[in-house]
Amino acid sequence: MYKYDNYDQAIVDARVAEFRDQVNRRMAGEITEDQFKPLRLMNGLYLQLHAYMLRVAIPYGTLDSRQMRMLAHIARKYDRDYGHFTTRQNIQYNWIKLEECADLLEELASVEMHAIQTSGNCIRNISSDQYAGAAADEVADPRPWAELLRQWSTFHPEFSYLPRKFKIAVIASPEDRAAMRLHDIGLELVKQDGELGARVFVGGGMGRTPMIAPEINPFVKADDLLSYIEACLRVYNRYGRRDNIYKARIKILVHEIGADEYRRQVAEEFAHVKTLGIDPPLAELERISAFFAAPAFDAADVEPDRSDPDFAVWLDQNVKPHKQAGYAIVNISLKPIGGIPGDASSAQIDVMADLAEKYSFDELRVTHAQNIVLPHVAKRDLYTVWQALREADLANANLDLISDIIACPGLDYCSLANARSIPIAQKIATRFADAERQRDVGELKLKISGCINACGHHHAGHIGILGVDKKGVENYQLTLGGSGAEDVSIGKITGPGFDEDGIVDAVEKAVEKYRELREGDERFVDTYRRVGMDPFKEAIYG
Amino acid sequence: MKLLTGNELGSGAVTWWTGSGWSIHVEDAVDVGEGGESILHAEEGARRVNAPYIIDAIPTPEGPRPAHIKDRVRALGPTVRPDLTLKPADPAAGDWII
Ligand code: HEM
Ligand code: SF4
Numbered sequence: 097m098y099k100y101d102n103y104d105q106a107i108v109d110a111r112v113a114e115f116r117d118q119v120n121r122r123m124a125g126e127i128t129e130d131q132f133k134p135l136r137l138m139n140g141l142y143l144q145l146h147a148y149m150l151r152v153a154i155p156y157g158t159l160d161s162r163q164m165r166m167l168a169h170i171a172r173k174y175d176r177d178y179g180h181f182t183t184r185q186n187i188q189y190n191w192i193k194l195e196e197c198a199d200l201l202e203e204l205a206s207v208e209m210h211a212i213q214t215s216g217n218c219i220r221n222i223s224s225d226q227y228a229g230a231a232a233d234e235v236a237d238p239r240p241w242a243e244l245l246r247q248w249s250t251f252h253p254e255f256s257y258l259p260r261k262f263k264i265a266v267i268a269s270p271e272d273r274a275a276m277r278l279h280d281i282g283l284e285l286v287k288q289d290g291e292l293g294a295r296v297f298v299g300g301g302m303g304r305t306p307m308i309a310p311e312i313n314p315f316v317k318a319d320d321l322l323s324y325i326e327a328c329l330r331v332y333n334r335y336g337r338r339d340n341i342y343k344a345r346i347k348i349l350v351h352e353i354g355a356d357e358y359r360r361q362v363a364e365e366f367a368h369v370k371t372l373g374i375d376p377p378l379a380e381l382e383r384i385s386a387f388f389a390a391p392a393f394d395a396a397d398v399e400p401d402r403s404d405p406d407f408a409v410w411l412d413q414n415v416k417p418h419k420q421a422g423y424a425i426v427n428i429s430l431k432p433i434g435g436i437p438g439d440a441s442s443a444q445i446d447v448m449a450d451l452a453e454k455y456s457f458d459e460l461r462v463t464h465a466q467n468i469v470l471p472h473v474a475k476r477d478l479y480t481v482w483q484a485l486r487e488a489d490l491a492n493a494n495l496d497l498i499s500d501i502i503a504c505p506g507l508d509y510c511s512l513a514n515a516r517s518i519p520i521a522q523k524i525a526t527r528f529a530d531a532e533r534q535r536d537v538g539e540l541k542l543k544i545s546g547c548i549n550a551c552g553h554h555h556a557g558h559i560g561i562l563g564v565d566k567k568g569v570e571n572y573q574l575t576l577g578g579s580g581a582e583d584v585s586i587g588k589i590t591g592p593g594f595d596e597d598g599i600v601d602a603v604e605k606a607v608e609k610y611r612e613l614r615e616g617d618e619r620f621v622d623t624y625r626r627v628g629m630d631p632f633k634e635a636i637y638g
Numbered sequence: 639m640k641l642l643t644g645n646e647l648g649s650g651a652v653t654w655w656t657g658s659g660w661s662i663h664v665e666d667a668v669d670v671g672e673g674g675e676s677i678l679h680a681e682e683g684a685r686r687v688n689a690p691y692i693i694d695a696i697p698t699p700e701g702p703r704p705a706h707i708k709d710r711v712r713a714l715g716p717t718v719r720p721d722l723t724l725k726p727a728d729p730a731a732g733d734w735i736i
Contacts, residue, residue: 123648125685143689147650176722191722195648239692434680436718507708518718568706570736 097459098243098387099161100208107251108205111212115139116198123195138218140211141197146513149190151214152204152583156224156242156266158183159209164449164460166207168442174200179445181430181438183553185223185462186214190509212250217258219249219329223265224272227459229388230471232419235287238268239386241294241321244376247251248322255329259336260344261300268295275464275580277309278302278556280346281328284362286315293317298328298358299350302550306586307347310355312362314330317447320366322375325367332357337391383543387522390459395422395474406483409531410493415478426470426481427463428458429492433529435521437503438466447488455481464553464580465502465541467495497526498540498607502553506546506563507570513546515563515570520544522602528607538606540620556580559603560587572599576606576632577624590633603637609635639669639697642677644690652709652712653687660687663724665701665712701733712736 100108100176115135122132136142152167159167167187171179175189175195192200204210206470213220224241227235236352245264249255265276268285276282281299293315295303300309316324324616335353337343350358416425430447431437448468452460455477456470461470471480485491494500501524503509506517521544528534543557547564554560560575571593578587594602607620609632614623624632641664642655653660654667655677670677674692694705697723704710715723717732725731730734 118701129682129688143645145708146652146715147645190716191650193649346674507711508718511708513708522718572708576731 097157097158099386100241105205105208106208107213108208109513111139111210112198112205115201119194119198124189133349136194137213137215139197139201140596141192141194141213142215142531143511144190145507146509147190148192148194148197148213149509150189150197150200150208151182152185152187152211152223152258153214153401153412154191154462155246156207156222156228156240157226157464158224158228159460159462159481160458161449161453163207163209164445164452166204166209168445168449169312169441170200170203170557171445175482178439178441180436180505181440181462181468183354183464183466183504184221184549185226187462188505190505192416215261217262218256219252219258219262219264222246222249223263223274223279223464225267225269226463226469227273227416227425227471228268228461229390230418230423231269231271232417232421233271234250234285234419235270236285236292236494237385238266238285239388240381241268241283241285243387244322244326244381248325248407248603252380255333255434256328258333259338260346260573262332262343262346264325270584270586271583272580273463275553275556275584277301277584278306278553278580279309280392281325281541282309284322284381289315290313294321296328296498297322298362298580299347299355301345301347302555304342304550305344305345305347306550306555307351308586309347312355312359313595318381319378320370323369323372324362325363326374327369330365330369331361336634390420391459392531393420393472395424395476396475397422398457400475400478404479406486407479409535410482410491411478413493413497413535420472422475424473424475424478424579426473426478428466428470428490429494429524430483430490431494431500432492433499433525433562435525436518437501437521440468444490446492447484451481451484463483465496465500467500493531494534496539497534498528498537498542499534500541501525502541502543502557504545504552506544506552510546510551512549513563514565515546515572517544517546517552517561517563520561520563520596520599522573524594524603527600527604537611538617539617540607541604543578553580554578554588556584557587558619558624559606561599561603564593566593570596572596574599574602574636576607577621579621583621588629590629590636592637605635606632639695639702640671641667641672641693641695641702641704642670642674642681642690643667643693643712644682644687647685650688654713655681655687664704667695667701667702670696684716694711707735
């Protein structure tokens with residue numbers, strides 16, 4: 097885990113003091129809401145349907161038990177005893193009081209956390225692979241790179257007022273667990289002739305114009321990477337469409353001028369940036385990497401006893417292989433059947449913190465699928481961990497199954513929403529509650545957004561659902577065939593939309609059609625790609 | 639009818655103009671007719687409300703019903719957490735939203 101140095105701590109503390117002063121001035125009427133709004137947004141504080149909402153950054157989704165306990169403490173003391181983990185690996189609190197926000201941020205700063213750059217047209221929290229440092233297929237640990245980018249992008253003066261928000265993801269495995277190519281910049285660390293560098297993808301995104309990022313450079317050497325990304329941002333900052341909010345994301349620029357022209361401009365700018373000497377010395381990267389050194393793995397390689405059938409099912413579904421013999425990666429599902437995807441109570445957050453401290457070298461990860469990971473659990477401890485999770489209603493064996501649904505807050509919380517997302521997730525999960533049926537259906541990524549902003553990644557769902565407003569009534573569009581993984585694709589709309597019950601029926605019909613048509617061990621999305629939309633359309637609209 | 643609504647500045651809670659002050663209960667809201675704008679400016683200026691706006695609503699025997707679903711969600715609370723709404727004891731309260 098990265099540890100703040102004095103400089104990191106000083107800038108976060110100074111920011112809390114500054115915001116406290118801004119809040120006081122707002123409360124005293126010295127500044128208007130129009131003046132205050134951009135200031136609070138820079139500190140992650142939104143005004144939502146019911147109250148202020150605070151988004152707290154969890155850098156590349158990594159945190160330790162002390163930080164996780166602080167998240168529980170904040171939920172208890174400043175909110176209503178729960179938090180919502182998001183698709184950007186952050187946490188949101190829904191009931192924050194402006195009057196208490198500075199105190200909250202001060203407590204957060206005491207564990208090296210903050211809410212800076214979680215809103216606004218700046219570089220947002222860097223996201224990454226939740227299995228970083230544990231995955232068997234990674235060429236390097238992506239976190240030192242994500243941390244370097246975090247330091248570079250924090251308060252970067254030139255990129256504080258970009259045309260639009262900017263999201264970067266870093267992975268280091270051929271398997272993409274971070275929807276890398278649906279980010280403004282996606283980096284995949286790769287090795288070429290033994291040298292580490294990055295494939296650079298630019299101009300992906302969801303929202304109203306979903307796009308898959310084209311590859312802009314197949315290999316940027318490690319010691320050129322910051323300069324190269326700086327050049328990518330500079331071209332965008334200069335030419336991005338500030339005149340039209342719907343065309344202001346970098347994906348539109350790359351699309352309009354074309355990947356070749358964008359690449360050419362970046363190369364030109366890079367040649368200039370490289371003369372500025374902004375790339376850190378190798379020693380700095382080594383200093384950062386030391387924080388992410390592998391823990392002292394020493395457990396013997398024992399296979400867990402599978403005699404408890406419920407445990408065995410969970411083992412098969414939620415536990416993934418670790419690069420170190422004797423260890424495993426544990427996925428904690430925040431998707432109980434009928435529950436709210438991504439929500440966890442303070443008590444549950446504390447349980448996960450305790451388990452991380454005892455059994456996972458003090459580490460936790462938040463996933464973009466709104467689940468939690470214990471990255472380094474000794475196989476001999478798996479049964480104990482499972483029992484503790486089950487006690488806390490956290491042992492759902494549904495990872496990547498149809499009830500492991502991504503859903504944005506939707507109209508239950510979000511002021512931009514057209515329709516509710518969470519009740520749809522609850523109804524679908526309940527419809528497919530039968531564990532054997534779910535497992536028979538197999539991997540199926542279902543994603544729901546309450547409006548076209550696509551916070552729930554619906555474009556990237558094997559099955560995607562989008563809430564729309566049909567003359568004041570909630571209505572839902574269905575898409576099929578999306579993916580946020582290495583087989584990235586954007587889903588296609590099936591046809592006319594549905595009401596709340598209709599959409600649940602339509603999903604079930606699509607799933608049953610798949611069960612009828614599948615060959616071999618095809619997943620839902622594989623069958624869809626083979627047979628196309630028509631058979632599904634017929635089944636749904638019949 | 640027209641209602642005036644916004645959020646409390648300090649707590650962020652949803653509030654409704656009652657004719658003489660603010661209430662968290664939409665049942666207390668009154669028709670502001672064409673006079674909403676001037677109340678809005680005065681109340682916002684005095685920081686008794688934040689981000690106020692005027693909405694359409696339909697009068698019913700139980701009180702005003704905001705015309706748009708978004709404002710009905712604001713008036714009650716999240717439908718998926720009845721325990722956190724203004725009517726935690728009434729499991730059917732959410733039906734009013736839809
Ligand atoms: C509740 C308050 C929220 C507000 C007001 C909000 C607002 C927005 C807006 C306006 C966009 C579109 C921006 C654009 O295309 O330029 C967006 C996109 C997005 N938001 Fe949110 N959001 C909220 C919550 C969330 C949550 C809870 C998540 C995670 C579950 C999330 C994750 C995302 C993602 C992944 C995108 C897509 C980014 C892209 O276009 O590539 N947001 N959000
Ligand atoms: S997709 Fe729309 S409804 Fe859902 S959280 Fe994002 S802005 Fe809100």
